[in-house]
Amino acid sequence: MRYFGALLFIITCNAVNAATLKPKLIAYRDDYAVADTDTVVRKSSVSAGISYGSDALFFGRTGPIKYPFMSTDIIFNAKPGFFIYGSAVKVLGYKPLVDEIDIGGGYYYRLSKKFTGTISYTRFFFNKEAAIIKSSASNDINWKNSYDWKYLKTSFTADYLFGKSYDIFTTITNSKYIESSFNVFNDQDFLSINPSVNLIFGTQNFVQRYAVDHDYRLEADNIFIMNENGRRARANAKFNMLNYSFKIPLAYNMPHYTLEASYKYSIPVNVEGMLKNRRESFFNFTFYYVFY
Numbered sequence: 001m002r003y004f005g006a007l008l009f010i011i012t013c014n015a016v017n018a019a020t021l022k023p024k025l026i027a028y029r030d031d032y033a034v035a036d037t038d039t040v041v042r043k044s045s046v047s048a049g050i051s052y053g054s055d056a057l058f059f060g061r062t063g064p065i066k067y068p069f070m071s072t073d074i075i076f077n078a079k080p081g082f083f084i085y086g087s088a089v090k091v092l093g094y095k096p097l098v099d100e101i102d103i104g105g106g107y108y109y110r111l112s113k114k115f116t117g118t119i120s121y122t123r124f125f126f127n128k129e130a131a132i133i134k135s136s137a138s139n140d141i142n143w144k145n146s147y148d149w150k151y152l153k154t155s156f157t158a159d160y161l162f163g164k165s166y167d168i169f170t171t172i173t174n175s176k177y178i179e180s181s182f183n184v185f186n187d188q189d190f191l192s193i194n195p196s197v198n199l200i201f202g203t204q205n206f207v208q209r210y211a212v213d214h215d216y217r218l219e220a221d222n223i224f225i226m227n228e229n230g231r232r233a234r235a236n237a238k239f240n241m242l243n244y245s246f247k248i249p250l251a252y253n254m255p256h257y258t259l260e261a262s263y264k265y266s267i268p269v270n271v272e273g274m275l276k277n278r279r280e281s282f283f284n285f286t287f288y289y290v291f292y
Contacts, residue, residue, distance in 0.1 A: 060243025
């Protein structure tokens with residue numbers, strides 16, 4: 001199981017967070033919850049997972065109200081490093097049967113024992129009634145590079161969002177993956193923890209696009225726009241720090257599956273307009289299974 005520690009969009013991404021896989025359930029995003037371990041399976045495999053999240057997070061931004069969700073993911077990893085994936089998201093308590101479907105693919109590479117990376121493309125499809133803030137996006141190109149310093153792992157991720165809105169993001173993550181030296185119920189299982197600190201920088205035109213697309217919800221959602229090309233729109237186009245967060249995932253691992261619970265504390269900054277993002281705690285639960 002120590003070879004499965006990292007299944008990656010999505011879920012990430014991020015990922016409904018973002019941002020986001022992975023390999024973590026492989027979409028290398030942080031917008032939806034995915035298992036947060038960080039070892040890559042270097043053989044052909046199929047991974048399937050299901051997640052629950054307390055709220056949808058997208059590049060450090062949430063909607064005006066909470067949108068708890070369930071998501072499912074499936075990923076095919078080829079031994080040379082190529083992968084393809086798909087995911088579906090259902091926001092709980094709202095009408096659409098499926099709010100979002102994502103499909104994508106990419107390539108994992110290892111330049112040295114300590115330096116690894118991925119490059120991927122994801123296409124987002126949303127139900128016309130979807131209200132999550134991520135529905136203002138349609139395409140994402142993601143490039144992630146990681147270096148293992150032994151006592152700390154540093155990742156630098158660049159994202160380019162295009163289609164309905166155009167944005168660029170950079171995410172810096174420092175994490176430390178730790179496995180237990182003891183077993184829990186049998187001689188094959190173990191616990192793992194991968195605490196991390198994340199910094200997100202970028203533009204936020206997608207917030208303006210969300211406001212324009214959901215004009216009929218502005219009063220209820222407390223999102224204000226002057227006009228699509230006005231002062232607030234120009235402010236959204238500035239490259240600023242958007243969010244910093246702290247995450248603690250705890251996982252129970254068996255040879256073919258992992259069950260993970262995670263807590264994330266998110267601090268949004270430079271929130272434009274009247275999108276009322278505040279400091280928020282996120283709880284996610286993920287189960288995934290690996291076939292090969």
